[in-house]
Amino acid sequence: MADAPEATDIHRTRVENPVVEARGLTMAFGSTVLFRDVTFQVAGGEVFVILGGSGCGKSTLLKLLIGLYRPSEGAIHILGEDMEAAQGAARRQLLSRIGVMWQSGALFGSMTLLENVMLPLEEHTRLPRAAREEVARVKLGLVGLSDAANRLPAEISGGMAKRAGIARAMALDPSVLFLDEPSAGLDPITSAGLDQLIKDLARDLGTTFVVVTHELQSILAIGDRCIMLDKQAKGMIAEGDPRRLRDHATHPTVRAFFRREAA
């Protein structure tokens, strides 16, 4: 990786073999353009943050990256494969190598946490049932939910649901984990615990994280690099190390964001 500083707040980083790559992404709903020309690369093992204010298209960008939406223009490569071109078995194979934690947890209400985590293992591996249970217990243990394995999603708190969501996303030991607003709605202590978990998992398991958030403390705590989207600019207004952006940003919106000022 080599930094190529520019006059703007966009400090692009060239990445060899990027795990996630977005090239010139434009998303429009009818004639309304949400963002245009979003380009970035994510290196293996890094925690990459997509940030921005409400309504700037962060969550839409995440849905583009995981293939739920199709971009109006541009291309997405995950683990070197074109997300749009991958169909059938190739797409299934690609999907088994990524994990997604949804903002609400999106746990299946009729299943216990253990069963939630076992579901992807059942679909994608040939592990015997006892082994699936053992593996699922490891994932729940990784996020500190061993003792809640037999509880239903309705019986756990919001923070636990987020952690269970991460455990389920990690069921197949994916190379990339996409997290949508992991800290939203959590108290500072739970939120800090979740940040620590993300850092530990990235360090110990080498998992790449792409995190959508607007929680400033989380961004500074976990982010190796970030991009910032802006509603007015309809695209990216910053890219780089979040701590560096906090201290040296020139764009007024980026400065306001990192200094918690009214724009």
Place this chain on the structure above:
Amino acid sequence: MSDTVEQAGFERDGETLRLRGALVTRQVGSIWEAVEKAARGARRLDLSAVSSLDTTGAALVLRSAEVAEGAAVEGASKPVAAVMDRARAALAAPRPAAGDARLPFVAGVGAWGVGLVKRLLVSTGFIGETAVMGAAVLAHPRRLRFNDLLRHLDEAGLRAFPLTLLLGTLIGVILAFQSSVPMRQFGAEIYIPPLVGISLVRELGPLVAAIILAGRTGSAFAAELGTMTVNEEIDALRIMGVDPMAMLVLPRLVAAMAVMPVLSLLMDLSGLLGMGVVMGTLGFPPALVINQLQQWLTLGGLVGGLGKSIIFGLAIAGIGCRSGLSAGRGPRAVGDAATAAVVGGIVATVVLDGLFAVLFYRLGW
């Protein structure tokens, strides 16, 4: 980025079980049981030939060590050891305590009985609350939300017309056609109109209309109020000082009571029309059919049928609203509430119909 990984494998060498290759989720499924079997009696698990390992692979190593009754895990490279440490710590965390044991039979029956009485008490409370609110609205009619009432009249009534017409006509046709075969044997086909007419007006019209209302509207009431309960909207209403009974329940009850006689009448008329068509095909002129109906159908029978349909509507809407308002938490709650509303609504209708049959018999209607 390359998708190929080194093949996972193992070999047993004396007291050592040697694992090799990439022990990752995609690969360990096919060797899990064989590795477990090979681990029996081993004293060492050698990971020096393991090129990569994820947490699923680590679970396999830990399981093998457990099967081998505490065999030493050796030779792991630094990254492999880091994943092993993480997985070991994850599995060492305390597991959930065993759930509550099932109650013995007698205690179980007792607990079921207590639960039943509690539910009955809550239902009785709901009926009481509805009655009090109904009386309050009679005194102050402006408390009834007129716009909501119109919406429910439209959804429960007008939009049910096509289905009611279809079912009514078909029931009339089927009844007339099926009864024509035995009646013909006695030369009594002329009595098909009173047979179908009395059945429809006194029983089938209100009953089938009630089943339509329970299936379409009772379930919709339960699902809508159930979703509001799950989303804490009902609590929000109470905190704002708005009575959910007045705002949500009463318009639905009034709408259901108002539409039921209309649906029943529609069911009666469309059924008679269907019967008339069959009689026409059997060679009986419309005038004869109408004459027969005039002779046999009484105003008391019609009014009785329409009157009891109002009570059916009240029961169905009440059960639907009550199911929705008492919905539990979680995504299944709304489905459970809708099911309870439909089942409860239909059972209540049939039970009430039985009571009306006894009542009308006593009154000589």
